[in-house]
Amino acid sequence: MTDFLGYPFKYSDPADLSGFPLDNHYSILPLRVSKFINIAIEPAASATKEWVEALGIESRDLAVYGGITSRGHAVSWLFPDLPPPLIPLMVRLYEFICYWDDATDVLDKKSHEAIIEDANLAGASLFATGKLAPCEFKINELTLQAWLDIRAEGFAYNPETLPSILLDVFNSQPTQIRLDMSFEDYKEHRQLSSGVILYLRLAGYIHGFEVSQQEKDSVDHFLRKASLSASILNDIYSFRKEFDAHAKAGTLDMMQNAVALLMTSYGYTEEEAEHILKQEIRTLEKQALDEYMGWENPGSAVSDHLRLYVVTGMLFFGGLNYWMSHAERYHCTDLTTAKKERAQLIGNPSSGLRKLQSYPPPAAFALEKHIQTSEQKSETKSLTNGGNPLYQKLLSIEGHATSELDILSPFKKALAKEICTAPYNYIKSLPGKRTIARFIDALRSWFELPDTSVDIIKETTTILFNGSLLLDDIEDGSQLRRGRPAAHIIYGTSQTVNSATYLCIRACRLVEQLQYPSECRNVYLEELEVLSFGQSLDLYWKFHGQCPSMNDYLIMIDNKTGGFFRIALKLIAIEASAPPSHMDKLIHLITLLGRFYQIRDDYQNLTSDEYTAKKGFCDDLSEGKLSLPLIYTLQHSPAADRIRGLIFRRGSFTTGDLSPEIKSYILLEMKAASSLVYVRNVITELYNALLQTLDEVEVKIGINKRLRTLILALKV
Numbered sequence: 001m002t003d004f005l006g007y008p009f010k011y012s013d014p015a016d017l018s019g020f021p022l023d024n025h026y027s028i029l030p031l032r033v034s035k036f037i038n039i040a041i042e043p044a045a046s047a048t049k050e051w052v053e054a055l056g057i058e059s060r061d062l063a064v065y066g067g068i069t070s071r072g073h074a075v076s077w078l079f080p081d082l083p084p085p086l087i088p089l090m091v092r093l094y095e096f097i098c099y100w101d102d103a104t105d106v107l108d109k110k111s112h113e114a115i116i117e118d119a120n121l122a123g124a125s126l127f128a129t130g131k132l133a134p135c136e137f138k139i140n141e142l143t144l145q146a147w148l149d150i151r152a153e154g155f156a157y158n159p160e161t162l163p164s165i166l167l168d169v170f171n172s173q174p175t176q177i178r179l180d181m182s183f184e185d186y187k188e189h190r191q192l193s194s195g196v197i198l199y200l201r202l203a204g205y206i207h208g209f210e211v212s213q214q215e216k217d218s219v220d221h222f223l224r225k226a227s228l229s230a231s232i233l234n235d236i237y238s239f240r241k242e243f244d245a246h247a248k249a250g251t252l253d254m255m256q257n258a259v260a261l262l263m264t265s266y267g268y269t270e271e272e273a274e275h276i277l278k279q280e281i282r283t284l285e286k287q288a289l290d291e292y293m294g295w296e297n298p299g300s301a302v303s304d305h306l307r308l309y310v311v312t313g314m315l316f317f318g319g320l321n322y323w324m325s326h327a328e329r330y331h332c333t334d335l336t337t338a339k340k341e342r343a344q345l346i347g348n349p350s351s352g353l354r355k356l357q358s359y360p361p362p363a364a365f366a367l368e369k370h371i372q373t374s375e376q377k378s379e380t381k382s383l384t385n386g387g388n389p390l391y392q393k394l395l396s397i398e399g400h401a402t403s404e405l406d407i408l409s410p411f412k413k414a415l416a417k418e419i420c421t422a423p424y425n426y427i428k429s430l431p432g433k434r435t436i437a438r439f440i441d442a443l444r445s446w447f448e449l450p451d452t453s454v455d456i457i458k459e460t461t462t463i464l465f466n467g468s469l470l471l472d473d474i475e476d477g478s479q480l481r482r483g484r485p486a487a488h489i490i491y492g493t494s495q496t497v498n499s500a501t502y503l504c505i506r507a508c509r510l511v512e513q514l515q516y517p518s519e520c521r522n523v524y525l526e527e528l529e530v531l532s533f534g535q536s537l538d539l540y541w542k543f544h545g546q547c548p549s550m551n552d553y554l555i556m557i558d559n560k561t562g563g564f565f566r567i568a569l570k571l572i573a574i575e576a577s578a579p580p581s582h583m584d585k586l587i588h589l590i591t592l593l594g595r596f597y598q599i600r601d602d603y604q605n606l607t608s609d610e611y612t613a614k615k616g617f618c619d620d621l622s623e624g625k626l627s628l629p630l631i632y633t634l635q636h637s638p639a640a641d642r643i644r645g646l647i648f649r650r651g652s653f654t655t656g657d658l659s660p661e662i663k664s665y666i667l668l669e670m671k672a673a674s675s676l677v678y679v680r681n682v683i684t685e686l687y688n689a690l691l692q693t694l695d696e697v698e699v700k701i702g703i704n705k706r707l708r709t710l711i712l713a714l715k716v
Contacts, residue, residue: 007311011035012080015322020071025325026233026278028285029226029318032080033072036087040073043088047095055138065102066095069327077319079206081312086150086206093146098329100143105242106249115140117705124712150206183356186261188429190231191224207312209305213613217483219310222291226317229284232258232277233321237330239270243342244335252345263345267353267362270342276359288314421506423487423499427466430482435597435710436461440568442706447576456514457571460507460524465564467503468531470496475539476623483614504528511571519574527567534559541626545648547634548626554595562594582701589693593711596686600716602627603679606667618663624648628682629675633666637673683716 015031034040044066052058067074075082075090082090104115119140125133132148135141181189235258243260246252262273292314296307324330347353349365440458472478473486474493480486488496507524514520537556541548548556569590573583604611605620606629612618620627624647634640643666646658658666670676690711698704 007307009081011083015077020326024237024331025322026281027229027318027321027325028282028289029229029321030314031077031318031322032315034076034080034082034087036084037072037076039084039087040075040091041068043091044068044073044095047092050092051096051099051142054142065329066098067091067323067327067329069323071326074319074323074327077323078316079312080315080319082206089146089150090206093143093150096143096146100139102245103139106245106251106254108249108251109254112254117709119144120709121705121712124709128712128715181261181265182354183258183261183266186258187228187232190235190256190258191228207308209308211303211305211309213610215303215306216309217613219295219306219313222288222295223310223313223317225284225288225291226314229281229288230317230320230324232284233281234324235259236274236277237324237327239274240335240337240342241330241332243345244332244337247337247341260345262356263342264347265354266356267347267349267365268356269346269362269364270339272362276356279359419495420499420502423470423491423496424463424466424503426490427469427481427487428462430484432482436465436564436568438706438710439565439593440572442704442710443569443572445704445706446582446701447572447578449572449576450515453514453575454572456510457568457575460510460571461564461568463503463507463510464528464531464567467500467507468535468564470500470503471535476625478615478619478623480615480619514571514575516574520571523567523570523574527563527570530559531563534561534563538626542624545624545644547631547644550628550631553626553628553631557595557598558591561598562591565590565594565597585693585697585700589690589697592686592690592693596683596690596714599628599679599686600683600714602629603676603683603716606670607676617660618667621647621663621666622657629670629679632675632678633670633673636675637669639669639672643669680716687711687715 009032012032012034015033017025017031048066073091073094075087075094078094079090104112107115115137118136122133122135122140122144125131126144126148132144135144239257239259242255242257243252246255258277259270259273262268262276263270266273268276292310296310353365355361437458440454440461444454469481470487473481474488474496478486479489487499491499508521511517511520511524534556537548537552538560540546566587569586572578573586602620605615605627606618616622620630630643630647634644637643646662646666691708694704694708694711
């Protein structure tokens with residue numbers, strides 16, 4: 001497939017690959033090239049000069065590591081139909097992104113995090129205030145300014161879109177990828193950390209079209225496959241270059257590369273790993289194209305903007321794959337390491353290696369006894385019976401068949417952990433914003449504690465948070481969670497409740513592994529009790545159709561939503577032996593954050609297209625949730641009795657979910673009562689109070705860029 005028939009391209013032609021050696025070009029995605037390919041060369045050279053002069057570094061062969069190749073510039077294939085006036089600006093941005101990526105890739109963890117914090121704060125400031133915060137690092141200043149120059153050109157459909165794109169791109173960077181994770185987990189994390197899917201939003205911004213979140217989700221299934229194929233292909237092409245750079249810097253453990261992972265965790269040679277990845281790419285691209293063709297059929301009714309979004313995306317990934325296949329950036333000839341040095345990554349079978357499903361084991365380690373199964377070292381993602389090893393595991397104890405009943409046998413613990421945790425593993429795998437994890441990372445700016453303690457606290461709060469979501473979806477009757485079926489829809493209510501119950505035990509066992517287990521366990525149990533009290537208020541009001549006062553609603557939020565932030569803060573403070581004098585102001589800051597987070601969620605549920613795509617239209621109304629907008633409406637609307645009857649006393653005509661028409665009516669009455677205006681004012685007041693309180697805390701215990709970024713990024 002080399003073209004999109006019938007699409008009215010203006011500035012590009014189908015790419016002519018005649019005479020081009022295709023040994024390294026594995027992609028079958030469509031490919032076009034700009035008619036103005038020569039325009040890109042001079043801006044690339046100027047961008048290189050600007051970067052070198054601004055940073056005071058030697059030029060060397062820096063141009064080789066940008067977008068220029070022997071056949072043109074990357075932008076000519078990635079954005080082939082880009083209007084000519086925008087090509088120089090996009091080339092400059094692309095060069096800077098390449099140089100920024102190289103400069104940060106080999107840094108140690110602390111230095112890398114410092115640059116990310118600085119960039120995130122600048123981007124969040126632009127999103128929240130319309131102005132960039134001053135950058136501490138020059139590479140951030142240059143790259144961010146290149147983004148802004150595109151915005152200033154005025155080609156975009158909506159100038160307000162760019163700051164949110166910028167924030168998303170930088171937020172995609174901190175996802176931690178480890179060489180000891182499973183290949184399936186790696187693929188999920190790779191999409192989050194590579195950020196390539198976010199360039200689709202940038203393309204839309206430049207081309208002047210906007211697509212709703214619901215429309216994006218409708219084509220996400222095949223664009224994600226094309227995106228993942230490009231990310232894996234990037235790993236193949238960049239492996240030798242990345243190894244060379246990390247070997248020089250002494251940071252091999254920081255490599256984020258699929259070839260390295262298959263060598264380290266699975267024991268494959270470099271050639272075997274690349275062969276496996278090429279098979280993965282072929283499968284992903286064929287699936288993406290097949291699904292695209294099924295979507296783009298003559299009878300499909302889609303908007304012109306959505307079709308342009310899809311075409312732009314498929315061409316972007318096809319162009320990216322073609323550029324990588326021959327770019328000097330990926331095919332360096334000046335490496336200081338060779339295959340012999342790269343072979344040190346191959347894992348030792350005596351230390352236990354993973355087994356890659358659907359692929360043969362490494363030729364050198366064919367004996368299965370040396371290889372741990374993926375069920376022994378990673379949690380399963382599928383629980384269908386049939387030939388599933390988890391199901392078969394339940395049919396035996398300690399490897400012995402139990403075809404005959406031994407009624408007098410001693411007690412044996414069921415080998416059912418994977419089944420018990422399946423609903424949790426499912427909801428944990430769904431895409432989310434990792435707000436609690438980011439909050440914990442932000443607190444580290446103020447507290448010194450071991451990485452192991454941070455990891456345990458992150459895992460504990462993640463377990464509690466996702467466990468509460470499992471129960472919330474059951475209690476609220478939700479069908480969707482983050483745009484996917486809720487866990488109880490897949491696993492059943494009983495199994496999901498059992499999983500959530502087990503998670504409380506699992507989290508408690510984790511807390512006991514901290515440095516101060518007794519004190520931490522007391523905090524955990526105390527906050528778990530408070531969380532339950534807050535949840536009970538929410539459920540009680542809903543069941544009895546009782547409208548609480550505003551103050552009672554705040555108490556519920558403080559106990560329920562605020563509890564997740566509070567338990568993280570208290571556990572960190574104990575592990576860091578923090579002075580008690582700091583805690584009062586910090587607890588108040590966390591209380592405000594919990595209120596802001598929940599009331600913002602209430603508001604977004606009724607007004608945000610993104611929330612509609614992920615949870616359904618005005619989902620809180622369907623659940624009968626006593627949100628702040630509904631409470632205000634019931635207290636101030638002349639139609640309060642009608643609304644109360646529709647939500648809490650549904651007759652035979654409104655059994656189950658409220659119809660879109662009824663929800664639209666309730667939303668109309670909310671607007672008439674100025675409920676949404678009132679709630680937005682409350683959100684603004686909380687937001688300003690949060691920043692003021694943060695200012696006061698920073699005076700006492702130091703600047704916290706991460707927490708400020710988190711708060712700025714949440715602005716409505």
